[in-house]
Amino acid sequence: MLRAFVLLSLLSLLPGMASAEELEVLGLTGTHRGLYCVLVFIIAYGFVMTEEFSHLRKSKPVIVAAGIIWAHVAYLAASNGVPVEKVHKAFEHDLREYAELFLFLLVAMTYINAMAERNVFEALRSWLVSRKFGYRKLFWITGIITFFLSSVADNLTSALLVGAVVMAVGVNSPRFVALGFINLVSAANAGGAFSPFGDITTLMVWQAGKAEFFDFFMLFIPSLVNFAVPAAFMHFAIPDETPTFPEEEQVKMKEGALVICGLFALTIITAVSFKQFLHLPPFLGMMVGLSYLMFYGYRLKLLHSADNGKFDVFAHVRDAEWDTLLFFFGVVFAVGGLGYIGYLELASEAMYEGLGPTTANILIGILSAIVDNIPVMFAVLNMNPDMDIYQWMLVTLTAGVGGTMLSIGSAAGVALMGTSRGMYTFFSHLRWTPAIIAGYAASILTHYWLNG
Numbered sequence: 001m002l003r004a005f006v007l008l009s010l011l012s013l014l015p016g017m018a019s020a021e022e023l024e025v026l027g028l029t030g031t032h033r034g035l036y037c038v039l040v041f042i043i044a045y046g047f048v049m050t051e052e053f054s055h056l057r058k059s060k061p062v063i064v065a066a067g068i069i070w071a072h073v074a075y076l077a078a079s080n081g082v083p084v085e086k087v088h089k090a091f092e093h094d095l096r097e098y099a100e101l102f103l104f105l106l107v108a109m110t111y112i113n114a115m116a117e118r119n120v121f122e123a124l125r126s127w128l129v130s131r132k133f134g135y136r137k138l139f140w141i142t143g144i145i146t147f148f149l150s151s152v153a154d155n156l157t158s159a160l161l162v163g164a165v166v167m168a169v170g171v172n173s174p175r176f177v178a179l180g181f182i183n184l185v186s187a188a189n190a191g192g193a194f195s196p197f198g199d200i201t202t203l204m205v206w207q208a209g210k211a212e213f214f215d216f217f218m219l220f221i222p223s224l225v226n227f228a229v230p231a232a233f234m235h236f237a238i239p240d241e242t243p244t245f246p247e248e249e250q251v252k253m254k255e256g257a258l259v260i261c262g263l264f265a266l267t268i269i270t271a272v273s274f275k276q277f278l279h280l281p282p283f284l285g286m287m288v289g290l291s292y293l294m295f296y297g298y299r300l301k302l303l304h305s306a307d308n309g310k311f312d313v314f315a316h317v318r319d320a321e322w323d324t325l326l327f328f329f330g331v332v333f334a335v336g337g338l339g340y341i342g343y344l345e346l347a348s349e350a351m352y353e354g355l356g357p358t359t360a361n362i363l364i365g366i367l368s369a370i371v372d373n374i375p376v377m378f379a380v381l382n383m384n385p386d387m388d389i390y391q392w393m394l395v396t397l398t399a400g401v402g403g404t405m406l407s408i409g410s411a412a413g414v415a416l417m418g419t420s421r422g423m424y425t426f427f428s429h430l431r432w433t434p435a436i437i438a439g440y441a442a443s444i445l446t447h448y449w450l451n452g
Helices: 002-009 015-022 032-049 059-079 084-117 120-130 135-149 155-169 174-191 200-207 213-235 257-276 282-303 313-318 322-341 343-353 357-367 373-383 389-405 411-419 426-430 433-451
Strands: none
Touching (some): 032 059, 032 322, 059 084, 084 120, 084 257, 084 282, 084 322, 120 135, 120 257, 135 174, 135 213, 174 213, 174 411, 174 426, 174 433, 200 373, 200 389, 213 389, 213 433, 257 282, 282 313, 322 343, 343 373, 389 433
């Protein structure tokens, strides 16, 4: 699951999304087939939400749903005299979005696999454990590290990496593990909200042209407040003791580990530069960045064949999180199909015109506590409501941090429940939901105070 981090870290960049409003929708939301498509999507996403219990990979139901939805879209279009060319244009719009997403994520996942193979994450975990902090100090240190780490990785990877530290030192304190994991989920979601590369929602909003690269940093203080408020409440429930630390040998990074980290940073810079200065799709910069790793991998083989002969870039490509990549295929095409029928336009009128952007954007965050923020933000961008930069930053913030309210609201929470050995559960998280809601409200008020 470690490799899946990129899921929320560098999804980015969906250039085609900005032109979604140019597509003429079918306007057949009241038909039986249209309603059937909505039902298919709901059922499919129900399977996604219960993946932890059913062990059915999340990509499988959404791919089936996407196929069924588009089959009905084609039938509806033909039955109402819509030219095939227009249907193909809508379909190719979704295909372009997915292709650019796929290539971007594939490079990011390859780099993460390479860093994991070079022991980068294990060395960091080992170093943290060796410092032998008390429970309360460790609570804040792990939270702050996760907050900043998730601004360049994503909530899943950051939570899993630092969660290993919490588990290692809290093996004899289930209470510390439970509170520490809630803190990690909160920190991971909040940290990804203020950085264009920190969370899928920020990446999609940036790529859609709704905000410039540095505009997102206006969310730094609101995101910090979102993390700090519930952490302050939980601080006093943490045992004021020093844990018994397990003795373990310090893990060392393999040859070239730091260079690969540097190449990953250079790859991100290349992707941003391609978009900001050359006005080219960022996935092209990511592909150029992949070549950095290819050439450096070749150098490792030549100079360190005895220790590093097994380093193979294509093995890391092979080990990418294909379930995640195919899940995004299903989401893009299923949501895109519903949008072409006209449901996103209908939802936009009901929410943004009926309730107003502020109320609608706050509700988006609450919805993301139940439904993953990926399809939620994808739907908002396809609705394309007329909003200023303050409102786009508001929905970026709420969609990013709203998932903290429930343990099932983000990939980080679901993953940590699976690794906690029963010490962190849905109900242990729910007990602190009021404090998390207080942080959610405080972050929105802070954003209004600073940026409104």
